Structures are given as structure tokens and as C-alpha cells.
Amino acid sequence: MSEKKNDKLVVYQVFTRVFSNENLTNKTYGSLEENGTGKFNDINKKALKSLKGLGVSHVWYTGVIEHATMTDYSEFGIKPDNPLVVKGKAGSPYAVKDYYDVDPDLAVDVKNRMAEFEALVARSHQEDLKVLIDFIPNHVAREYHSDVKPKGVTDFGEDDDQRKPFDIHNNFYYLPGQSFKVPADVVSPVEVKQPYLEKPAKATGNDVFSAEPGINDWFETIKLNFGVDYQNGRAKQFYPIPDTWNKMRDILLFWAAKGVDGFRCDMAEMVPVEFWAWVTEEVKRQFPDIIFIAEIYNPNAYHEYIFKGGFDYLYDKVGLYDALRRLIEGHGNANDITGVWQNESGEFANHMLRFLENHDEQRIASDEFAGEAEKALPAMALSAFLHDGPIMIYYGQELGVKPKGAEGFQGDDGRTTIFDYWGVPEMAAWNNGGKWNTSKLSPEQKNLRKAYQEIIKFALKNEAVTEGKFFDLQYANNNGQSLNYNDSKLYSFLRYTENQKLLFVFNFDQNVSYEFELHIPELAAGMMGLNKDKLTLKGKNFKATGNVSEPFDLKIHPNSYLIFELK
Structure with missing residues (x-):
């Protein structure tokens, strides 16, 4: 009889650019030189040992893959981006610019950036930590261009027939005869040396089939074509295999070969489940232990994305997160949790990834959420104990990170920016010059971290919780x-x-x-x-x-x- 799979993973999301940054200048829309940035090398053995001591099993390094930015790396052979189609000085990690490269911000030696990432993967594995990174298949940066793609690889859109709004062999969707218009509300914090030109216009990442997306759209991204003709009744054409499918499979295999143990798949439900069924099987054929986590918000699609799409775990946002947030804020009803387990028990239970923070959600300690991190401890414990599925912590959640003020593009919204260079005081105190210890933490921070550690350790060591x-x-x-x-x-x-x-x-x-x-x-x-x-x-x-x-x-x-x- 085979040993039962342990699904009680503890995922720790590291927003890599901010995680280890000790520069607390924090100028709104500050440059790389002004506000600084964390590096792969900063996440040393002491940092990883500290995470392991917390009970972490998997580290999700967010923002690893090269994305569009306002920082100029042209001296290193990286094509600059037009700031009119970049959000924030640092740029969104979800506007991927080169799927075969890593973010140069994260390297001490930019020319050696991939080797520095590979060394981080190796260090993580030495501390018995698995490595997760983002996979963003639904869209790419408007000026996607791979400078380091392997021999024989063609860029997205390189061979497209731009005369056709849709074609199974095209990577993008086109609006023939129309020119893309940057949203009128976009104000660049840096000098714009030339207008952004795109003709014909391409569909925008959040399914906007218009040449004029709004500022609240994902205007900095282009929607990728997986064989669904959105403008003609969402007709599906999956035979022959669409070109985008093959490109994406090869990208996943590229990163898996570098030792990546799994992928958090961005907006997975915006990509057809047929693709996921095909690609998860293709990747697991060569890397059977790799895991796939879906960011998904439609409970009606859970069954299909697990049992057809091949996902190991799904976000439990619409269910448990929403129910617990209401309770933490003082206006929820504990009986809603019964409804959650009724909907997700049985075949779903160990497939749901529970969390109270991630880069999309407001920080618990923020004034927009609970105001105090301690208010969420019962909810964190329930998330860990309710079922035998995985739990996730966002970096600094266990220290009570409390964002204050506007950092740049994202504004003052209770989140820590993902678009700009920034430093987090709570993280700098833990970093402590690379010691990654608790000596500079306040008594309240130490107590909160200890409470999280106790929750995680209890969940991991008691079989009633794990199975x-x-x-x-x-x-x-x-x-x-x-x-x-x-x-x-x-x-x-x-x-x-x-x-x-x-x-x-x-x-x-x-x-x-x-x-x-x-x-x-x-x-x-x-x-x-x-x-x-x-x-x-x-x-x-x-x-x-x-x-x-x-x-x-x-x-x-x-x-x-x-x-x-x-x-």
C-alpha cells in the first residue's frame, strides 16, 4: 500500500524585490537608486533557516521572471520599456517581458542574474525547502521581447498573421486597422521620450477587446491566445495544438529543469481548462513531483480544474478567506464556515490552499482590514486546522506588516506595493543586516511570530490535522x-x-x-x-x-x- 500523500504544505510567499530590502527611504515613486531593492543573494542560509524554523515547507518567490520596468537596463542588452505601458517605477511582475530570464533588479551582478537565481534555488533545497515561482500564462507585457531565449525559440507574436483578429496559430488577438491608445489617465513618473505605438492594437490581458482600455484594466498587458475565439461566441479551436500551448509547455519545462518544484498559476481560470489538462500531464511526465497551484475565484470551476485540469491545489479565496475576513472585521457569521466546508469537503478538502494574506489582498494589520494583526490569530489557526490541505503566509504577515501611505502606482490601499521600489520596516528589522534573527523585533512582533509558529507546528505534528x-x-x-x-x-x-x-x-x-x-x-x-x-x-x-x-x-x-x- 502506497504512503498517503501529505497535503499539509506550508507555503511562504516572498515578494522578492521587497522581502530583503533594508533601504527605508521610501520615496513615493522612488527610483531603484533612491529606494533600493532586495536581491536573490540577500535571501541567505540564515533567512531560509528562519523560514524553516517557522514551519515553512515551500517558498513562493514572487516576481522572479523578468517583467516590464521603468528602470533602464539597456547596457546589459535588455530592451527598455516605454513607461506609458508600465505600472510603477519597478513594474508589475505580472507583465512578463521575457519568459526565459529573471528580473535584473534582483541580481547583484546583472550579467550573472540567472546564476544568482539558480544559487537561491540550490540554497533553498539545501535547507529542505521547495521552490515555487509564478507562471503567468494569460498575458504578457505589451512590449514582450526575449533577449536570451534558447536557440530555436520564437517570441510570442513573432510569426502571427496580424491581419486576422483570431487564428489558432496566432499568439495574440488583433484589432486590425485600429491603433492602441494608452488610457488618458496614465501619468508617467518618468520622462516619456517617445509615444507608445501599437498597430494593429492587440487585446488587453483582462479580456478587453478594445483598442482603448481604461486605467483600471490590465492595459500594460496583452491577452494570449489559447485557441478560444472570444469575439465569436468563445468558439474553441484546440486541434491542431495551438502554438501558444507549445510555447507555454516549453517555458514550464525550462524552469522545472532549473530545479523549480512548482508553479503558482496566475488567473488560471482565464485560460481554458483543456490547456491545463494537457500541459500538467506534459510537465509531470518529465517532472512527476512538480505541483501546480491555481489562482481561481469561481467555485463552479473547482471540480473541473482539479480533476480535469490537473491542478494540485486551488486558492480558497471566495470560500474561507471571505468568510474569515468578515468575522475578523466584526460583521461575519461563524455559521458561514459550515457552508464553506460543506462546499469544499470530501473531494475538495485537501486541494484548497488557505490564506489570509497575499499580494492581491489587503494586509491584516492595515486600517483597511483589521487594524491589528493579532485580531486574525483565531482565523489563521482555523485555516491551518480545518482540513488537511495546505496553508499560505505572505511575507511579514507573521510580523504584523502595516502599510502606510502611497508608495507609487498602487496608492494607499492597505497593500504593500507590487509595482514600485519599497522597503518594509518590519522586514528590515527581521533582516537585521543579513542575520535574519528576532533581536530587533518588538515584543509584540516576537509574540505574533511565536503564535504563528505554534499554529504551524501544531498543524504539522498532529495526525488528526494532517490526515x-x-x-x-x-x-x-x-x-x-x-x-x-x-x-x-x-x-x-x-x-x-x-x-x-x-x-x-x-x-x-x-x-x-x-x-x-x-x-x-x-x-x-x-x-x-x-x-x-x-x-x-x-x-x-x-x-x-x-x-x-x-x-x-x-x-x-x-x-x-x-x-x-x-x-
């Missing part, structure tokens, strides 16, 4: 069935294996303690193989004996969680 079955206790304790059990703020469930039975109780109320009764139903006791007439509940400084007819009397403090063992 146990699940039993929701809301229905047995709500609607007045249990005294003082406020089911809109309290949530409880069981996780169990043959060897371990655990009870989890969460209080999402930020201000109120509850002394309440908790019922363990006879059905649950039977499923766990416990004696229904004698149940022992043991927790920290707590032990009680009861049965399925008599509830346990418990107390829980505001914004906290309890863990008990059942025997």
Missing part, C-alpha cells in the same frame, strides 16, 4: 441547544483519526468572553469510536468527564481558540 476526518459541531450546539453558545461568533469542530481525537473551539468575538455548554453528539462519538457514556476532555489546564447526554461547560476568551483532546 484526520472532520465533524462540524455547529448544528449540535446552535439554535439554543447549548446554553450561551453564540453560533454567530463561536465555531467548533472535531478532527480525528484512529489514534487521535481533537476538539477545536474558536471565538471570533473581539470583545466578549463566553461561558457556554458544548455538546458532543452521539453520532460523532460513534464515528470516532469513543464510549458515548464516558468522554474525557483534556486541554491546557483543563480536564473534564462527561457523556453524549451531558454537555461540557467551557469558557473561551475574546479573539481566541481552544484545543482539547477527546478520549
